[in-house]
Structures are given as C-alpha cells and as structure tokens.
Amino acid sequence: MIEDVIVDDWVKVCETSDLIPGTGVAVALGKEQVAVFKLRKDEAVYAISNYDPIGKANVLSRGITGSVGDKIVVSSPLYKQHFDLKTGECLEDEDASVKTYAVRVHEGGIQLQYNS
Amino acid sequence: MSKQRIVVVGNGMVGHHYVETLAATDLDVEITVLGGETRPAYDRVHLSEVFDGKKPEELSMTTREHYKSLGITAHFGDPVTAINRDSKTVTTELGRTFVYDKLIMATGSYAFVPPIPGKDAKHCLTYRTIDDLGEIKASAKGVKKGVVVGGGLLGLECANALQNLGLESHVVEFAPALMGVQLDEGGSKMLRRKIEGLGVHIHTGKATSEIVEGDEHRLRMNFADGEHLETDLIVFSAGIRPYDQLARDAGLEVGERGGIVIDYHCRTTDSDIYAVGECATLGNFIYGLVAPGYRMAEAAVSQLTEEKVSFAGADMSTKLKLLGVEVGSVGDAHGRTEGAQCYSYCDENAEVYKSIVVSKDNTKLLGAVLVGDTSEYDTLLQYMLNEIDLPESPEAFILPSVEGAAPALGADALPDSAMVCSCYAVTKGDLCNAVQEGAHTMGAIKEVTSASTGCGGCAALAKQVMDSELLKLGVEVNNDICEHFAHTRQELVDIVRSTKIKTFDEMLEKHGKGHGCEICKPTIGSILASYWNEYVLKEEHIALQDTNDIFLGNMQKDGTYSVVPRVQGGEITPEKLIVLGEVAKEFDLYTKITGGQRIDLFGAQLHELPTIWQKLIDAGFETGHAYGKSLRTAKSCVGSTWCRYGVDDSVGLAINLENRYKGLRTPHKFKLGVSGCTRECAEAQSKDIGVIATETGWNLYVCGNGGMRPRHADLFASDLDEKTLVKYIDRFLMFYIRTADRLQRTSVWLENLEGGLDYLKAVVIDDSLNIGSELEGEMAINIENYQCEWKTTIDNDERLKRFNHFINSPETDNSLRYVKERGQRRPAREDESEDVIRLVS
Numbered sequence: 001m002i003e004d005v006i007v008d009d010w011v012k013v014c015e016t017s018d019l020i021p022g023t024g025v026a027v028a029l030g031k032e033q034v035a036v037f038k039l040r041k042d043e044a045v046y047a048i049s050n051y052d053p054i055g056k057a058n059v060l061s062r063g064i065t066g067s068v069g070d071k072i073v074v075s076s077p078l079y080k081q082h083f084d085l086k087t088g089e090c091l092e093d094e095d096a097s098v099k100t101y102a103v104r105v106h107e108g109g110i111q112l113q114y115n116s
Numbered sequence: 117m118s119k120q121r122i123v124v125v126g127n128g129m130v131g132h133h134y135v136e137t138l139a140a141t142d143l144d145v146e147i148t149v150l151g152g153e154t155r156p157a158y159d160r161v162h163l164s165e166v167f168d169g170k171k172p173e174e175l176s177m178t179t180r181e182h183y184k185s186l187g188i189t190a191h192f193g194d195p196v197t198a199i200n201r202d203s204k205t206v207t208t209e210l211g212r213t214f215v216y217d218k219l220i221m222a223t224g225s226y227a228f229v230p231p232i233p234g235k236d237a238k239h240c241l242t243y244r245t246i247d248d249l250g251e252i253k254a255s256a257k258g259v260k261k262g263v264v265v266g267g268g269l270l271g272l273e274c275a276n277a278l279q280n281l282g283l284e285s286h287v288v289e290f291a292p293a294l295m296g297v298q299l300d301e302g303g304s305k306m307l308r309r310k311i312e313g314l315g316v317h318i319h320t321g322k323a324t325s326e327i328v329e330g331d332e333h334r335l336r337m338n339f340a341d342g343e344h345l346e347t348d349l350i351v352f353s354a355g356i357r358p359y360d361q362l363a364r365d366a367g368l369e370v371g372e373r374g375g376i377v378i379d380y381h382c383r384t385t386d387s388d389i390y391a392v393g394e395c396a397t398l399g400n401f402i403y404g405l406v407a408p409g410y411r412m413a414e415a416a417v418s419q420l421t422e423e424k425v426s427f428a429g430a431d432m433s434t435k436l437k438l439l440g441v442e443v444g445s446v447g448d449a450h451g452r453t454e455g456a457q458c459y460s461y462c463d464e465n466a467e468v469y470k471s472i473v474v475s476k477d478n479t480k481l482l483g484a485v486l487v488g489d490t491s492e493y494d495t496l497l498q499y500m501l502n503e504i505d506l507p508e509s510p511e512a513f514i515l516p517s518v519e520g521a522a523p524a525l526g527a528d529a530l531p532d533s534a535m536v537c538s539c540y541a542v543t544k545g546d547l548c549n550a551v552q553e554g555a556h557t558m559g560a561i562k563e564v565t566s567a568s569t570g571c572g573g574c575a576a577l578a579k580q581v582m583d584s585e586l587l588k589l590g591v592e593v594n595n596d597i598c599e600h601f602a603h604t605r606q607e608l609v610d611i612v613r614s615t616k617i618k619t620f621d622e623m624l625e626k627h628g629k630g631h632g633c634e635i636c637k638p639t640i641g642s643i644l645a646s647y648w649n650e651y652v653l654k655e656e657h658i659a660l661q662d663t664n665d666i667f668l669g670n671m672q673k674d675g676t677y678s679v680v681p682r683v684q685g686g687e688i689t690p691e692k693l694i695v696l697g698e699v700a701k702e703f704d705l706y707t708k709i710t711g712g713q714r715i716d717l718f719g720a721q722l723h724e725l726p727t728i729w730q731k732l733i734d735a736g737f738e739t740g741h742a743y744g745k746s747l748r749t750a751k752s753c754v755g756s757t758w759c760r761y762g763v764d765d766s767v768g769l770a771i772n773l774e775n776r777y778k779g780l781r782t783p784h785k786f787k788l789g790v791s792g793c794t795r796e797c798a799e800a801q802s803k804d805i806g807v808i809a810t811e812t813g814w815n816l817y818v819c820g821n822g823g824m825r826p827r828h829a830d831l832f833a834s835d836l837d838e839k840t841l842v843k844y845i846d847r848f849l850m851f852y853i854r855t856a857d858r859l860q861r862t863s864v865w866l867e868n869l870e871g872g873l874d875y876l877k878a879v880v881i882d883d884s885l886n887i888g889s890e891l892e893g894e895m896a897i898n899i900e901n902y903q904c905e906w907k908t909t910i911d912n913d914e915r916l917k918r919f920n921h922f923i924n925s926p927e928t929d930n931s932l933r934y935v936k937e938r939g940q941r942r943p944a945r946e947d948e949s950e951d952v953i954r955l956v957s
Contacts, residue, residue: 014923022659025923057675058929062663066633075634077663077671
C-alpha cells in the first residue's frame with residue numbers, strides 16, 4: 001500500500017530513480033492526483049495537478065515536457081495545451097490553470113508537501 | 117572528325133568522378149575505363165563502416181550497367197601494365213591493347229608498409245581496399261588482440277574497426293604524437309586522452325625494429341627502445357604512396373617523394389596524358405583527400421572543353437569523427453606562418469581542446485585545431501578561406517560561451533566566392549543566384565545546385581544563405597519546425613544521417629536550444645527511429661514519445677487506451693478470433709471492427725495493458741502500431757485463392773508487405789492496400805501505397821488518401837514482378853521519410869514535391885539521384901531491427917513499472933465513469949449521472 005513516510009509535513013512519494021528525465025509520473029497524495037516531472041538529469045523537479053481541466057481527465061503526467069520561451073511546460077496528451085510547471089498556468093487559456101505542489105528531492109526520494 | 121578516344125586508367129573515387137564529369141558534358145568522346153580492382157568505383161572514405169555492418173556493395177558508387185548505359189566501355193580486374201607513348205596505347209595484364217587520344221591516370225595510391233624485417237609475415241595486413249577488409253576480418257576471427265601501425269587519420273579509423281571486431285586494439289606510432297599532420301601538440305594530447313578513455317591502447321614514439329613469432333600471441337613486435345608488444349595481427353596504415361610505377365616506366369616525370377608531376381591543368385610532362393587524385397603531385401605535394409581529387413578531375417575534364425579551369429592546390433582543412441571523437445583541423449594548424457600567434461583553450465574535465473592561429477597583426481585567421489567539439493569549424497573555416505577580418509577578441513571563438521561571445525559568422529559576412537558545399541563546389545554566389553531564379557526552398561536549392569546532397573554537412577549554412585537572400589528579396593519564410601530548432605524536418609533528417617547522432621539530447625545541444633517541446637521531440641524521435649530503429653522505450657528515447665508511443669496504445673478521451681493487435685492482410689484464424697473475444701470479455705473492452713480489417717478494443721486502463729498484451733502475445737499476436745506514425749494495415753480482398761475473378765494472390769502479397777514494413781517509423785501514418793483484380797475491392801487506390809493485380813503483373817499506385825481530403829492514388833508503375841514491386845516500395849518509403857515534412861501524408865508530400873510524380877518516378881525507378889541502393893540499405897536496416905515493442909516491453913520489468921496509474925499506489929484512476937449502450941460500455945457524458953458504472957479493481 002501507500003508508503004507514506006511523513007517527515008515534518010513532507011511525504012515521500014517515489015524514488016528519484018522512478019523519474020526518467022523528460023517524463024512525468026502520477027502519484028497519489030491522499031485523495032489528490034499529482035503529476036511530478038523532471039526535465040533533465042540533475043535538474044529541478046516540478047509538481048502540478050494531474051487533472052487536465054480542458055480534456056477533463058487525469059492525464060497530465062503522461063504529457064511531453066519542454067519549454068515555451070523561458071517557461072518550463074508540459075503539453076497535455078489530449079489536446080496539447082501547455083501548462084507552466086512552475087505556476088500551473090495554462091498558456092492557452094488562463095481560466096484553465098491547475099494547482100501546483102511544493103516538491104523537493106530529499107535523501108534520494110521525491111517528496112511532496114502536504115496541504116501545500 | 118572521328119570521336120576523341122579517352123582512356124581512364126584506374127576506377128577509384130577520383131577516376132569515377134572524372135568519368136561522370138566527362139560524361140555529363142556534351143563532348144563527343146569515346147570513353148574507356150580500365151580498373152585494376154575487380155569492383156567498379158566504391159566509396160573508400162567510408163570503408164570502415166563495413167565493420168559497423170554495412171555491406172560492401174552499399175559502398176559502391178557505380179555499376180557496370182550504369183557505365184554501359186552511358187555508352188562507356190569498362191574493364192575491371194585487368195590492370196594496365198604498360199603505357200606506350202609512341203603508339204599512344206596502353207597494354208593490360210591480359211594482353212589487351214587500347215588506343216588513346218588522351219590518357220587519364222587515376223591510379224590512386226597504396227598503403228605504405230615501412231621496411232621492417234618480418235613485415236611480410238602472415239597476419240601482417242594493410243587497410244586500403246574492400247579486399248583488405250575481408251583479410252582483416254578473416255585474420256581477426258577467434259583472436260583477441262590487434263595492432264595498427266600508424267597513428268594518423270586512417271590508422272585511428274582502422275583501430276576503431278579492430279575494436280568493432282571485438283579485438284583489444286593498440287596503435288603504434290613512430291612520431292611522438294597522434295595525427296601530427298593535422299593537430300598541434302595540445303590537440304593531439306587531448307585526442308589521445310579521449311581515445312584511451314575508449315579503451316584503445318596508444319604507443320607513441322615507437323620505432324618497430326622487427327616482427328617475429330610471438331609466445332602468447334601470433335606475433336611479437338620488438339621496438340628500438342628494447343620494449344616489445346605481442347599481438348595476433350598487425351595492420352599497416354602508416355600513410356600512402358602514389359601508384360606511379362606505370363608513369364615512371366613510361367618516362368613521365370615523377371616528384372621527389374613520388375607522384376606523377378602535373379601542372380595547373382593536371383597535365384603531366386606528356387601533353388596527352390593527365391594525372392588526377394592521389395597518384396599526382398603538384399608542387400611536390402600529394403593531395404590525399406577526396407575533395408581536392410574531385411577538383412583535379414573537373415580541371416582535367418575542362419581541358420577538353422572551351423572553358424578551361426585550373427587546379428592550383430586545395431585547402432586541406434578537415435572535420436571528422438574518429439571513434440566517436442570530433443576532430444577538426446583548419447589551415448595552418450601548427451602556426452608555421454611567420455609571426456603567427458596562437459590562442460588555445462583546454463578543458464580536461466569536459467575533454468575539449470581548441471586552438472586558433474592568427475596573423476602577426478591579429479586580424480586574420482590562419483588555422484585552427486578542434487578536438488572534442490567541432491561546432492565552430494564551419495565559422496572558422498570561412499574566416500580562414502575568405503580572409504575575413506577577425507573581431508577584436510578572436511579568443512572568443514574558442515572560449516566557452518559567455519556574455520559577449522563572438523557570434524557565429526552569419527551568411528551575410530561571406531563573400532560571394534565562399535565555398536559552401538565542398539562536395540559539389542557550390543559557392544555562396546551560386547546559391548544566391550539559385551534563390552533569385554526562384555529556388556525558395558532547400559528542396560529546390562538542392563535540385564538546382566546539388567548543394568548539401570553529398571555529405572549533408574553544409575545544410576545549415578546553405579539554409580542560412582538561402583534565408584538571408586530571401587530576406588533581401590523581401591520574401592518572408594519560416595519553415596522551422598518549432599522554436600527549439602531552426603530547421604525543417606528534412607534538414608533534421610540530413611543532420612541525423614550525416615552526423616549519425618543517435619539521441620535527442622545531442623541534437624538539442626548541437627543544433628537546438630531550450631528544452632524541446634511536443635513538436636520537436638516526437639519528430640526527432642521518429643527520425644531517429646527511421647534511421648536507427650532502436651527500441652522506442654529505451655531510456656534516452658522515452659521522453660520523446662507521445663503518450664501513445666510510450667504506452668503503446670491510443671489514448672482515448674478519458675485517458676484510457678485502445679488495444680489493436682496486428683492482423684496481417686486482414687486474415688485471421690478462428691482460434692485467434694476467439695482469443696480476441698475472450699480478452700475483450702475478460703476486461704470488458706468495447707469492441708469494434710476497424711476500416712483497416714482488424715479489431716479495436718477500447719477502454720483498457722494502464723495497469724491492464726501488460727496483462728492484456730501478454731495474453732495476446734501468447735496467442736501469437738503482435739503489436740499493430742495503431743499508436744505510431746508508422747504502417748497501420750495492409751488491406752486486402754480475398755484474391756485468386758477463393759474469388760472467381762481474382763487474378764493473383766492479393767492476401768499473400770498483403771501479408772508479405774505488412775510484415776516487411778511493420779514498425780517502420782514515418783513522418784505520418786501510412787496504409788497499404790492490395791486488390792486481386794481490377795474490380796479493386798480492397799480500395800487500394802485510396803491508400804498511400806496501393807497494389808492491384810493484373811494478368812501481366814502487379815500495378816503500383818502511390819500517394820492516395822481517404823480521410824479529410826480524399827485523393828485517388830496515381831499509377832506509378834505497371835506489370836511488375838514481386839521483387840521489383842518491393843524494391844520500388846522500399847525506395848519510395850525511404851525517400852518519403854527522408855524528404856517529407858512532419859505529419860505530412862504521402863498525398864500532400866507528393867503535391868508539394870517539386871517536379872511531382874515524374875520526379876518521384878525518376879528518383880525511384882530510374883535512380884536519377886543515384887541513391888537507390890542507399891535507400892534500400894536503410895530499409896534493410898529497419899527490417900533487420902524490427903521488434904514487437906509489446907513483447908520487448910513485457911520482458912522488461914523496469915518499463916512495466918510505468919504501467920500503473922500511480923507510481924506510489926496500486927489504486928486506479930477513480931474518476932473513470934461509464935454507461936452501457938447496445939450491450940457494451942462507453943465513457944459517460946458529463947450530463948449522465950444515472951446508470952453510471954464506476955470501475956472497481
């Protein structure tokens with residue numbers, strides 16, 4: 001079952017090795033679905049909601065990552081809108097932005113902050 | 117006047133270029149080619165690729181038939197043994213005599229073997245011809261260790277070849293440094309460091325005094341300094357010597373260090389005899405590269421015409437990859453010009469060395485050395501060749517990029533005389549003229565000028581010149597595929613083919629910027645797959661794939677996937693049909709028959725995919741690639757096996773074609789159709805490739821489409837046997853892969869192809885670009901590397917981890933909602949709240 005190792009209010013959700021650079025994974029954080037991404041080796045990790053408000057499905061973790069100008073984004077696998085991984089903003093439709101989560105790499109694991 | 121008789125002695129790359137150039141003029145001549153090797157001309161520059169799996173015949177540059185079609189008489193394997201200048205004849209080993217009006221010597225060179233006692237022992241070999249490769253391979257069988265004598269360019273290439281044969285490889289060099297001709301001391305040291313890092317052992321400053329029988333290995337090399345090295349075979353690659361004996365015997369003047377002496381017109385001391393390539397020497401210098409050889413051949417041909425050109429020497433700058441290490445050398449790399457000053461930069465951490473040599477007054481570039489990173493090569497070469505004034509701080513060229521770094525040389529800074537494409541001698545001026553005359557795409561530029569159709573290395577610069585000229589003409593263009601790559605898909609293909617780049621990261625680092633996106637990643641992923649066909653879910657490729665390719669299924673509107681196994685030609689046994697039904701029933705998958713004669717199962721969740729596919733694979737199915745930009749199906753009618761009207765076995769052919777092209781990654785999806793008679797029940801004329809049986813053979817149709825913008829396929833060729841049919845389809849598909857835009861179906865591609873259907877026929881059927889065998893070779897690599905991606909995935913635990921909705925929980929997506937309709941489930945609409953089924957797992 002879920003191996004929540006709670007240290008302060010940080011929860012370990014997976015190993016860093018679970019994240020292949022350039023791809024995302026979906027993790028369960030309580031009742032929420034979170035998409036966690038790493039762009040390249042040794043670079044920062046990002047976490048936003050897994051729910052695509054335009055396609056209306058939990059699929060953002062399965063999108064292609066990249067950049068638009070200097071923004072780091074994921075493109076929804078359904079209809080290709082871009083979501084800013086730092087702010088959750090949808091570049092094509094500002095009403096369709098998604099929630100972001102505090103995330104960090106800690107002792108070889110990826111941690112998300114509860115209630116962040 | 118009777119025809120002038122031209123006899124060409126030697127059929128290497130330069131001799132062949134002479135013949136091709138001469139045949140392309142309107143001169144009324146009778147050409148005879150006398151080749152010493154049993155093979156017609158082949159590409160010696162890429163010899164080592166035979167050890168990477170290339171077939172010797174793929175190196176060939178021409179064929180006997182081709183020469184015949186040009187009206188040329190050619191004899192191979194019968195070397196010329198004497199020139200009789202009085203009677204103006206040559207005699208061959210078999211005693212044949214040929215009369216000439218003009219004689220062209222293109223005898224090339226042979227590998228130099230230093231006069232070491234024991235050099236003729238068994239397993240002491242040379243590296244120069246295709247036959248040599250066979251001997252090296254045979255000698256390397258079952259042994260462990262090999263030595264290359266010579267640390268120059270060819271020697272290192274040969275060391276790479278030995279490594280590829282699985283030998284522990286050693287390089288023994290007499291001089292104190294590797295590639296001493298092209299590199300300065302720092303560059304040579306860095307090269308050594310990198311090559312040693314790849315497991316090749318380097319011994320410099322070693323003079324071999326004798327070769328004797330070994331104790332542990334076959335041979336033992338004793339060195340002048342008292343040390344020794346044991347080995348199973350020795351390959352000499354210590355430089356080349358011109359084949360000039362024929363000329364010597366005939367009394368022609370030869371140079372101090374060998375080579376037939378020529379003047380600026382490539383004429384020898386006998387005005388009816390010319391010499392070109394590595395057998396010739398101009399000013400006591402032998403030009404051992406292919407490009408100068410080609411220039412000599414062109415100059416020699418021009419002497420027979422009104423417009424005479426001269427060959428006054430050539431630039432010996434070179435850029436290459438040795439054992440994967442990038443090396444570049446420009447002009448006066450050693451700083452031998454008087455007063456020359458040098459800047460150098462060395463980064464042992466990144467293993468990069470760069471140096472530039474500038475003139476005394478710091479205004480002109482004289483030379484450069486690049487090891488580990490040659491991205492500045494083109495810019496530096498242009499500065500040197502065109503004597504462009506250097507910016508104030510020339511060191512910026514070689515320092516890692518920081519604020520204020522010198523920008524790469526723009527096309528505008530080049531003079532019109534600047535050589536952009538050295539394979540076909542196309543200058544910037546030629547390109548600008550072509551643009552002014554209406555060539556506004558790279559495709560058109562290539563067609564008109566041939567620029568970047570050789571090695572492809574100048575594609576980026578040629579495009580810059582074109583864009584800049586278009587801008588001047590007030591034409592605005594932007595064919596960049598996205599903000600990360602200022603290239604079209606076609607240019608990206610050229611880059612991949614010419615540089616052999618195998619990962620997206622390397623492409624981005626060298627030719628792009630930013631982090632990539634959903635456009636360039638899959639596009640480049642597809643190109644890499646088209647040429648190297650590695651498993652698409654290898655770690656370095658996985659992030660390039662659309663979700664459909666990652667999870668090997670088509671994502672549906674609710675985030676679940678469809679499952680479509682391949683049903684070749686639409687033929688299926690009852691047993692397999694039952695398995696499909698059972699699997700669909702077990703996982704409650706919505707089931708539908710597709711237009712391509714197979715069965716689509718919808719609604720599979722990520723975690724179910726591996727179990728479903730395991731069952732399908734166990735029953736003998738394989739992936740149908742319904743998710744990929746690749747071959748979908750080969751639709752067929754039942755044909756002559758059952759039909760009263762069928763004239764040939766359309767099902768059998770459809771199955772063969774589907775098996776041949778399954779898994780091939782293309783710019784967009786493509787479909788096949790095969791009909792057994794002209795009633796056309798398989799609707800082949802609405803497919804990218806359609807085949808229809810007739811009483812006299814197969815008719816091939818191409819570039820049809822159904823869908824949004826239907827297009828009837830065009831008749832491409834008639835009455836073909838199966839072998840020819842397959843050859844044409846191979847070439848057609850690889851040419852489409854090479855030249856189409858991203859997401860461009862064959863129908864749109866053809867409509868945009870300059871020259872249209874006739875051009876396509878010329879390329880595929882008449883081989884007008886002389887790339888037919890190359891295209892077939894590329895297809896062969898694809899077929900050889902085919903794998904069922906689902907089978908590979910199921911056998912790989914690491915990949916299977918991704919087939920879960922959550923990485924940290926076995927829970928599934930709790931937002932999925934379905935309703936029943938006509939006995940099957942489908943995703944619920946938002947307004948449907950009653951009778952909703954939620955999946956429980």
